[in-house]
Amino acid sequence: MADQSVRMVTAIVLHSVFFLSGASDDCYKTRHLIITAPKEMEALTGSCLQIPCNFRLKQGEKLNSKTTTFGVWFKNIPYFGKNGSEVIFNSSGTVSTYPMSFTGDLSQKNCTTLFSSLNTTYTDTYYFRVENRPFLATAECDGLQITVKDSPPKPRIEISGDVKEKDSVSISCSASTPCSHSPPQLTWNLQPDSHHMMEENTDRTFTTRIQKSITLSHEHDGFIITCSARYPVNEGKDVKTSEERKTLSVSYAPKNTSVSISPSGRVSAGSRVNLTCSSRAKPPVSRFTWFKTSRDAPIKVSEGDFYSFNVTDGGVYYCVATNQLGNQTSSEIHLTIGGDQLVGAQVIVKVLGIILLVTTLLIFECWLKSRRCTKPQEDAVGDDYVNMVVELHPS
Ligand SMILES: *[C@@H]1O[C@H](CO)[C@@H](O)[C@H](O)[C@H]1NC(C)=O
Ligand SMILES: *[C@@H]1O[C@H](CO)[C@@H](O)[C@H](O)[C@H]1NC(C)=O
Ligand SMILES: *[C@@H]1O[C@H](CO)[C@@H](O)[C@H](O)[C@H]1NC(C)=O
Ligand SMILES: *[C@@H]1O[C@H](CO)[C@@H](O)[C@H](O)[C@H]1NC(C)=O
Ligand SMILES: *[C@@H]1O[C@H](CO)[C@@H](O)[C@H](O)[C@H]1NC(C)=O
Numbered sequence: 390m391a392d393q394s395v396r397m398v399t400a401i402v403l404h405s406v407f408f409l410s411g412a413s414d415d416c417y418k419t420r421h422l423i424i425t426a427p428k429e430m431e432a433l434t435g436s437c438l439q440i441p442c443n444f445r446l447k448q449g450e451k452l453n454s455k456t457t458t459f460g461v462w463f464k465n466i467p468y469f470g471k472n473g474s475e476v477i478f479n480s481s482g483t484v485s486t487y488p489m490s491f492t493g494d495l496s497q498k499n500c501t502t503l504f505s506s507l508n509t510t511y512t513d514t515y516y517f518r519v520e521n522r523p524f525l526a527t528a529e530c531d532g533l534q535i536t537v538k539d540s541p542p543k544p545r546i547e548i549s550g551d552v553k554e555k556d557s558v559s560i561s562c563s564a565s566t567p568c569s570h571s572p573p574q575l576t577w578n579l580q581p582d583s584h585h586m587m588e589e590n591t592d593r594t595f596t597t598r599i600q601k602s603i604t605l606s607h608e609h610d611g612f613i614i615t616c617s618a619r620y621p622v623n624e625g626k627d628v629k630t631s632e633e634r635k636t637l638s639v640s641y642a643p644k645n646t647s648v649s650i651s652p653s654g655r656v657s658a659g660s661r662v663n664l665t666c667s668s669r670a671k672p673p674v675s676r677f678t679w680f681k682t683s684r685d686a687p688i689k690v691s692e693g694d695f696y697s698f699n700v701t702d703g704g705v706y707y708c709v710a711t712n713q714l715g716n717q718t719s720s721e722i723h724l725t726i727g728g729d730q731l732v733g734a735q736v737i738v739k740v741l742g743i744i745l746l747v748t749t750l751l752i753f754e755c756w757l758k759s760r761r762c763t764k765p766q767e768d769a770v771g772d773d774y775v776n777m778v779v780e781l782h783p784s
């Protein structure tokens with residue numbers, strides 16, 4: 390049973406492989422007309438689509454310049470249906486079911502077509518046919534898949550080069566442009582707005598682009614670039630918008646490198662201190678190096694994000710944080726044995742307090758004295774007397 394079904398499956402697979410390759414071989418062997426056009430195109434409802442198209446005939450065949458050349462577009466199938474409904478456009482003017490026109494010169498083998506007022510029901514595979522009696526042929530092997538969507542594709546943000554500080558990078562935002570007659574308007578948050586450029590791609594479709602060069606700094610890291618494309622639709626009466634965002638990730642050498650000490654209070658000989666080096670870097674710091682200054686060159690004393698040691702004497706320490714992009718040196722930290730900065734400050738406050746108090750007392754005393762010396766000469770002598778008398782009275 391199992392064996393049989395395996396054989397059956399094999400037979401089916403073989404059959405379909407044979408059938409498929411047979412069909413396409415037939416198509417390519419017998420074809421009389423070959424077109425050069427994109428295989429797939431995407432367009433927007435209410436807008437238009439330019440189909441770049443050129444054709445050539447089978448070797449030995451030629452267009453007859455004495456008869457008119459008509460171009461025809463079929464949809465869905467590359468031949469006439471039972472009632473001919475698959476012909477949706479004939480440049481002779483007999484059929485124009487869909488709003489199309491040949492902008493290329495058919496006699497020059499240019500079948501470039503403008504497809505306008507698109508709507509989603511036009512999504513289909515299209516086939517080109519040329520009629521130049523007696524020559525009649527359809528490019529049945531070169532189907533063109535057209536997809537009409539209600540919303541436009543997102544623009545594309547591209548950043549060229551290495552994204553690291555101090556480097557200049559070129560940032561661009563580009564949007565597909567199905568129809569060069571109504572290109573999208575691009576705007577982004579990189580001021581000032583840049584010039585619009587319309588570029589022709591190798592397959593002769595178009596791309597609209599804005600571009601800007603910036604010199605990066607670490608402040609650009611995490612910046613979100615927003616680019617929006619506004620496509621005019623319905624003869625410019627409306628607009629359809631799509632938007633793309635991209636976060637800038639900028640590498641940079643260490644920044645804000647600093648040393649902290651713990652415990653932060655007293656440092657006495659023999660006690661243990663822990664110095665910690667911190668820094669901001671992208672990629673993260675790969676090496677922290679500790680140095681102690683000396684009369685000659687600084688001495689490397691340790692490596693690692695912290696340096697813990699027993700204090701024997703004072704000294705001046707600093708750290709250097711390093712990553713692939715560079716290094717940064719912290720400010721110096723002064724370790725003073727037996728000295729406690731907080732205690733020192735308290736002593737200063739106390740001393741200042743005492744000085745202030747003494748000064749105040751001296752001034753006050755002087756003021757009293759001066760009052761006693763000068764008042765009797767200016768005022769009536771009696772005043773002081775009265776005071777004295779009043780003072781003396783109770784005793
Ligand atoms: C013939 O055309 C009519 C519309 O005019 C359509 O409904 C029908 O499906 C077509 N028949 C075939 C076989 O294509
Ligand atoms: C296109 O129009 C011409 C001229 O009327 C006609 O001879 C020809 O048959 C038409 N072709 C198709 C595929 O309808
Ligand atoms: C074909 O015609 C189009 C529209 O007129 C034109 O832009 C294009 O340059 C032509 N292509 C060639 C290869 O001549
Ligand atoms: C889309 O096109 C078809 C065929 O031309 C038409 O019948 C239909 O009304 C159109 N739909 C819209 C939404 O415009
Ligand atoms: C430390 O970083 C902040 C912001 O992260 C920055 O404003 C400041 O200038 C930096 N300080 C130094 C000394 O680099």
Ligand SMILES: *[C@@H]1O[C@H](CO)[C@@H](O)[C@H](O)[C@H]1NC(C)=O
Nearest residue numbers: 658659660661662698699700
């Ligand atoms: C460092 O000091 C601690 C006490 O603060 C002591 O226990 C330790 O033995 C000392 N280490 C050395 C290597 O002196």
Ligand SMILES: *[C@@H]1O[C@H](CO)[C@@H](O)[C@H](O)[C@H]1NC(C)=O
Nearest residue numbers: 651663664665666695696697
């Ligand atoms: C020193 O500080 C770091 C963090 O800053 C901590 O991870 C480490 O355990 C501390 N070492 C000592 C010996 O206290």
Ligand SMILES: *[C@@H]1O[C@H](CO)[C@@H](O)[C@H](O)[C@H]1NC(C)=O
Nearest residue numbers: 678708709710711715716717
């Ligand atoms: C820091 O970078 C400078 C310049 O690149 C280099 O000369 C120096 O040796 C580096 N210092 C450390 C500790 O890596």
